[in-house]
Amino acid sequence: MLGRQPIGIAFVAPYAVFLAAVFAYPLGIAVYMSFYDWFFAAPGAVVDRPFVGFSNYVAVFSDPAVLRSFLNIAIFLVINVPLTVGLSLGLASALNAAIPLRTFFRVSFYVPYVTASVAVVGVWFFLFSSDGLVNEVLGDLAPDPSWLVNSTWAMPVIAVFVTWKQLGFFILLYLAALQNVPKELYESAAVDGASRLRSFWTVTVPGVRPATTLVVLLATITGANLFTEPYLLTNGGGPDGASASPVLVMYQRGIQQGQAGLAAAIGIVLVIGVLIISLINRKLLERD
């Protein structure tokens, strides 16, 4: 009944406990909270938290600020994920070749990933504020309320920022995958007269397909949970909620305003949404 190697259970147990404590238990509590008028209270305090059924979920789908945040994260994902995949694969291929200063480039692409957002955000403020470098270069083409306070451009700017910041990690994933593409395929492509670009499309891209699936899934999941950048770059959701992400709204409602039940409902809806998108991604990308 315990399988052929019962000792395996002992080895797996610590991780199972970790999973249960850090993922399963809070998820269970979140589902529980979303059906009540829940709020955080002092330990031992006697407070009234009535059961409210689905009314938190109704509130999620009827609150324009919350719906706007889901739209914002969709915009974010549409920009971030393809850009991440394209740029990281391209850069990984370039860094795989024997170019001069290769190690320097690899390190410099990785550094933003390990730097705290709080530290890096200052640079982006400098670049994108109304008298920042980008606007000076663009001159008259600069958008009128400047980037971060412009409701059309705020989310795309954040998407570009996050893409740049995470690039190092995904380049690493692709670099590893590229090592597994057999050299013979490139040689035979060259023999058949394929140009560099052509062999990239027909040898590299299919060759790293498992990594692409992983990159898309990871980028989608971490992107959907975006909090730090809207919180830091646009303080409280930007011009009129145009750069609020669902997790930021959860934070505002749950922690600042004490409506933890509503925040839990937003979280559960987000989890279901991400699961659906990930399933679709997998179906589209996996080819075994």
Added chain:
Amino acid sequence: MKRTLTALLATIPLALTTVACNVDGGGGDGGDDAESAGKHGPITIWYSNNTEEVAWGKDMVAKWNGAHPDEKVTAQEIPAGKTAEEAIGASITAGTAPCLVFNTAPAAVPQFQKQGGLVPLDDFPDGAKYIEDRTGENAAQYKSPDGKYYQLPWKSNPVVIFYNKKAFAKAGVDAENPPLSTYDEFLDTARKVVKSNAAQYAIWPAPSSEFFQSWFDFYPLFAAETDGKLLVEDGKSTFAGDEGKKVTAFWQTIYKEGLAGKEKYNGDAFADGKAAMAIVGPWAIPVYKGKVEWGSAPVPTSQGKDAGEIHTFSDAKNVAMYSACKNRATAWDLMKFATSEEQDGALLEATGQMPLRTGLQDVYPDYFEKNPAYKEFADLTARTVEVPNVPNSIAIWQAVRDAYSNSVIFGKSDPDQAMQDAATKVDQLAGQS
């Protein structure tokens, strides 16, 4: 089948522990309230990280510890967080709140109270009496809807307009008595400042959407215009009426004509000379010393009023006792000690912030003789307006800020309509309990 069975058997104890842990708190100390109210012993307190307040706090604690070796007070600054309220709210939930926090925002009190995190000071036999004796009529603004005091009024920073004398002189405006009392005068002065390039903007209140930002643009002018109305009175919002409309129209003009920045400035725009005016309280005096030659004027009203009649926002911070406190008798004694006439005077000397007491200029005449710049603030403390003590107050302020930001700052909708919609929402939120 076997593997599924094993998995199920393994999950059941986990599930049971989950359910058991879910029973809230477990063995809480809530039942010992009556006991704790009488206990003496060591306590911890938190204060803000304002440099001058920290200095005052350390001094006050040292004096107390010298006189009460058995009731030692350990003091520290509020743990870092984007806002103090988040740090305090988290500590209440975790059960690690200190006995006293000398920086409790009145707007957060309804929420902390709802969380069961605060001790009603009426529990102490001289609780209500001490508060009313020290603070007088204004104490009523700090009562909770259930009639009890969950906070001890401590200090306020009545908000006025500071202006940069050099910038005004450059713009050709009288730097000693600038025309700032009516909306029209204020707008004219602002236009002159920006046109002459004396500063990038005439004034630069933070345009971001945090729930408390309205306290430094909309609310002070609303208080002045309405002679002291609160945002919500008797459970109904007041800000969508005629006076509120005048205030939003004023700010809308400022943003439309580019007289204020729409992006948050990283730093202090007034200290850095980017804005010629600021809306601040006396806490700013030591900050701007040596950086800006400043003058001050009351906030403007639509028709202009006598300085002695103008109301403003109090920006008060109070002291509250938190339910995680075990030695409440000591905490109460410390509260009284820290807000005694002597300690209030020390606070005044150290920080320039106004203790929320009656007759400040009579009680501390020497201080005001030495520092005449602070006289107007002492005078203003009698005419400050507080945030309304109603349920869901943070959500209420967020709703107001969102409507204001959308319509007034970014011009995306009609302010009158936006504020009316916000008022409907606020009425609903204030009515919940």
